[in-house]
Amino acid sequence: MLNLDPSGREPIYIQIEKEIIKLINLGVYQPDSPLPSVRALATQLSINPNTVSKAYKNLELHGVIYTVAGKGVFVRKTDMASVREKARGLLLQVLADAKNAGLEREEAVSLIGSVWEGEK
Numbered sequence: 001m002l003n004l005d006p007s008g009r010e011p012i013y014i015q016i017e018k019e020i021i022k023l024i025n026l027g028v029y030q031p032d033s034p035l036p037s038v039r040a041l042a043t044q045l046s047i048n049p050n051t052v053s054k055a056y057k058n059l060e061l062h063g064v065i066y067t068v069a070g071k072g073v074f075v076r077k078t079d080m081a082s083v084r085e086k087a088r089g090l091l092l093q094v095l096a097d098a099k100n101a102g103l104e105r106e107e108a109v110s111l112i113g114s115v116w117e118g119e120k
Contacts, residue, residue: 016041021059034072060073
């Protein structure tokens, strides 16, 4: 269900965070719905449980999910506004860095378009 790239530059735990946020935004996970347990997701993805645990911990710190002892991990009822604002800030910084590095506007727009179309 999660689309991860083990050979990518981005750490797996960050990829997990982004994929879960994407699935929440797409409505796959509704507020208060359970997420797979750390162990179950680690087994499903064939990765170390500590990696999933780190992703869940970060998502909890950002208010995206919450843990109920003995019951599991659940999606927090939120409009994702804080997550979108963080993403917006990161995007602005990356775009400023790209501009300073000499990336042409047309290339930046093309890259953004390819991300929206699902290409890499």
